Amino acid sequence: MDKILILDFGGQYNQLIARRVREQKAYAEIKPYNKITVDEIKNAGYSGIIFTGGPNSVYDEKSPHFSADILSIGVPILGICYGHQLLTYMAGGVVESANNISEYGKIEVAVEDNKLFENIPEKSIFWMSHTDYVSRVPDGFRCIATTDNCPCAAMCNEEKKIYGVQFHPEVTHSQFGKELLHNFLYNVCNCSGDWSMDKFTQNAIEKYKTELKDKKVLCALSGGVDSSVAAVLLHKAIGDNLTCVFVDHGLLRKNEGDIVEEIFKNQFSMNLIRVNAQERFLSKLACVTEPEKKRKIIGEEFIRVFEEEAKKIGHVNVLVQGTIYPDVIESGKGDAATIKSHHNVGGLPSVIDFDEIVEPLRELFKDEVRAVGLELGIPYDLVWRQPFPGPGLAVRVIGDLTVDKLDIVRDADAIFREEIANAGLEKETNQYFAVLTDTRTVGVMGDARTYGYTVALRAVCTDDFMTADFTRIPFDVLAKASNRITNEVRGISRVVYDITSKPPATVEWE
Ligand code: XMP
Numbered sequence: 001m002d003k004i005l006i007l008d009f010g011g012q013y014n015q016l017i018a019r020r021v022r023e024q025k026a027y028a029e030i031k032p033y034n035k036i037t038v039d040e041i042k043n044a045g046y047s048g049i050i051f052t053g054g055p056n057s058v059y060d061e062k063s064p065h066f067s068a069d070i071l072s073i074g075v076p077i078l079g080i081c082y083g084h085q086l087l088t089y090m091a092g093g094v095v096e097s098a099n100n101i102s103e104y105g106k107i108e109v110a111v112e113d114n115k116l117f118e119n120i121p122e123k124s125i126f127w128m129s130h131t132d133y134v135s136r137v138p139d140g141f142r143c144i145a146t147t148d149n150c151p152c153a154a155m156c157n158e159e160k161k162i163y164g165v166q167f168h169p170e171v172t173h174s175q176f177g178k179e180l181l182h183n184f185l186y187n188v189c190n191c192s193g194d195w196s197m198d199k200f201t202q203n204a205i206e207k208y209k210t211e212l213k214d215k216k217v218l219c220a221l222s223g224g225v226d227s228s229v230a231a232v233l234l235h236k237a238i239g240d241n242l243t244c245v246f247v248d249h250g251l252l253r254k255n256e257g258d259i260v261e262e263i264f265k266n267q268f269s270m271n272l273i274r275v276n277a278q279e280r281f282l283s284k285l286a287c288v289t290e291p292e293k294k295r296k297i298i299g300e301e302f303i304r305v306f307e308e309e310a311k312k313i314g315h316v317n318v319l320v321q322g323t324i325y326p327d328v329i330e331s332g333k334g335d336a337a338t339i340k341s342h343h344n345v346g347g348l349p350s351v352i353d354f355d356e357i358v359e360p361l362r363e364l365f366k367d368e369v370r371a372v373g374l375e376l377g378i379p380y381d382l383v384w385r386q387p388f389p390g391p392g393l394a395v396r397v398i399g400d401l402t403v404d405k406l407d408i409v410r411d412a413d414a415i416f417r418e419e420i421a422n423a424g425l426e427k428e429t430n431q432y433f434a435v436l437t438d439t440r441t442v443g444v445m446g447d448a449r450t451y452g453y454t455v456a457l458r459a460v461c462t463d464d465f466m467t468a469d470f471t472r473i474p475f476d477v478l479a480k481a482s483n484r485i486t487n488e489v490r491g492i493s494r495v496v497y498d499i500t501s502k503p504p505a506t507v508e509w510e
Contacts, residue, residue, distance in 0.1 A: 002047040002191040004028040007036070009064045009082055011053030015326065017080070017170045019365050020178065021050070025193040026185050029363075030329055038069045048076045048189035051083025053168065057097065057132050058082070058089040066090070076161035076188045081130060084164030088155070091138030091162075101149045102131035106173055109153050111145040115187040116156065116163050120176040126153075126167035127174045133166065161188050197371035201233070204360055208237035212318060212358070219320035220306060220348060221246045221272065223260035225385055226322030229373040230360050234320055235270050236376065242320075243271045245309045247302055250278025251392030251406070254414040263379060277305050282401065289399045291510035298391045307351040316354045323359040324369055386431045387465065395510045399438035404491070405453075409436040411489045412455045419481040420459070420473075429471040432459035434485075435498075435509045443486075443493025452493030455485055460507055468502040 006018050008030050021028035026047070041049065049070070056063035068090045070077070079087040085095045107128040111117040134152040137143050145154035145165070154165045163184065169177035185191045212234070219231045221244040234242050244264060248257040257274065265272045284297050310316065349357060361369050373383040389395055396413075397405045413434040420432055435456040443450040457478070462468035482495040498505070 001194050002026045002185075002189070003045065004185070004189070004191075005036075005041060005044070005046045005049045006030040007049055007051050007066065007083075008032045009052050009054035009086065010056070011080070011082060013168060013170050014052045015329065015365070017050055017052060018325075019367070020170045020181055021185065022195055022365065022368065024178070024182050024185050024191075025195045026189075026191045027195040027363075033064050033066050038067050038073065041070065041075070042073050046075055047191055048078070048185065050184075051077060051079040051086055053081030053083060053129075056082060058085050058095050071160065071162060074161075076184070077163070078184045078188075079162075079164035080170070081166060081168060084155070084166050085132055085134060087162060087164045088134045088138055088141075091141065091157075093134060093138035093141065094136040095132050096135040098131050098133050098149070103128040103147065103149055105129075107147050107150075107167070109145050109147050109167060111154065114144045114156060115158070116144070116154070116165075116180060116183050118183050118187060119179050120183075125173070125175045126165075126169065126177065127171045128153075128167045130166055134164070163188065197368055198375055200364075200368075201372050201375045204233055205237045208234055208358075208360070212238050212241070215241060215317035216313075216315070217242045217318040217320060217358070218310060218313065218316040218352065218354065219244045221260070221264065222390070223252070223256060223382075224322070224388065225366070225373065225383060226324055226361060226369060228264075228322075228378060228382060229369050229376065230320055230322040231264070231270065232268060232376045232378055233360050233372065234358075235268060240271050243273065243313060243316075245306060246272060246274045247305050247309075248274055248276050248278060249281040249298065249302065249305075249392065251281065251298070251394045253388065253393070254410045259382075263382060267379075273309060275305055275309055277301075280305070282403065285394065285401050287400050291395060294394045294401070295391050298394055302390075303348060303351055306348060310352045314353075316352065318356055318358050319349060319352055319354045321348075321357055321359050323362045325361075325363055325365050328362050386433075389508060395508050396433060397436045398509060405436055408453065408489055408491055409434055409455070412436070412485045412492065412495075415484045415488060416457050416481045419477055419484065422480075423474070423477045425471075425473065425477065428461070429459045429473070430462050430465075430468075431507060432457070432471070434458075437509075441494050445493075450493045452491050454494040454496060455489075455492050456496050456498050456509065457481065458498045458507070458509070460502070462502075462507075465507060466502075468507055470499050470501055473497070 004021050004026050006028055008014050018028040018030050088095055106125045109126045110123050133150050137155045141155045141157045143152040143155050147153050156163045169180040221227050221231050231244050261274050264270045281301055284301050288294050370383045397409055416434050437454045437456055439454045440451055459471040460468040461471050478497055485495050486492055
């Protein structure tokens, strides 16, 4: 299989580069520049290397550098932005600071006829974000693109198959970015295009059929995309040797527990144990108002319930986890500030008696996981399910939790989701839900005074959930949802729409 190395110098688009390469059917993996050596790269048999961008200047003492030996191992290289400047520096060219003529945004680039620019017009728009620029290309290189302010927007050494571009082909604002990456992969690296999700799925099933033959395998199924795809994949490989445990903590959305059971137990005939632990969770959560405390209680109780079920099954050989590639990349990096703790069954391995962990999706990005899910026949609605936090509705009921409040938020949420679907807006917004605030206000219904809860509706558009903008849902859709919620859900006298972005707010209210 072709493998492309994305050598990470700290740029913000590195995951995007890997995804774009994979979209072109070549497998790409990201490694921090200081966690891999030239010898390791040589031995790994990469078909090509991409040097990423990064926030630094090559002459800064602390800027990330790499051994120049990489330039002579015969593997094609493409440097992007900082990567382009670093290649220049490493090969003996000159990089200078442009001071007041930095280029940012969509810039017209004029390109020469070259393997890298096949099927790209002589002039087109690429996305730029730089202050430093290459003022003299290294010996053996020639400049192959320019902009009004940048004398060397791209360069190449065809003999050594080394290329550099000052712009970012991976972002969608670059009109012919896809073509450029395709050209590097197929004209320069001679990739064969052998990375596809149907092949991945078939290979994984075959692999686990052999590797996990006669082993007892256990999976914590949440009904989320990752654990569902991991479970079905393994079920195809080992059938009834896989047992899935689904803990229904009573904090799921309307009918969700039944839907999960119907799909996995009835449609896929999987060995599924549904644990109805609603009362157990609610009694632990009684009178708890502090969100972090709620999360902690739910996380711990989840592990206790799972532990009890696992004990009934006895010793298992393999524990399955739905880890995906962004989790793997993130866990290799330093700590960002913790805004709130995340509940994602991280404590399970410590309480289960097992020999090994299998993570069948650890090489895949989310969109690839979804493609595998569809390949496996998992229903579209589940594969494209919007994210839902592990602690579920506990973070969407502000203040203490009661059965009544959970019912109210569940019904309001179901109506809001239904109206978004009726308006055909499911694809326009990445996450949308209802929150039960702990504010009660005066209302009037049928000439009588009411004093009911305020429900907040939240909908966001985002690429990565790290930042988000509130979705501009048309007023008539909001009006219909509000009207239905106040009419159909008991105890609500007011509906508001959250128009805050992240930051400063987060997506969930808590
Ligand atoms: P925030 O509220 O931090 O949410 O802006 C960002 C995204 O993460 C989801 N979220 C969670 N997902 N376990 C999860 O798997 C959790 O504990 C959790 N808390 C928040 C949230 O729904 C949004 O998509």
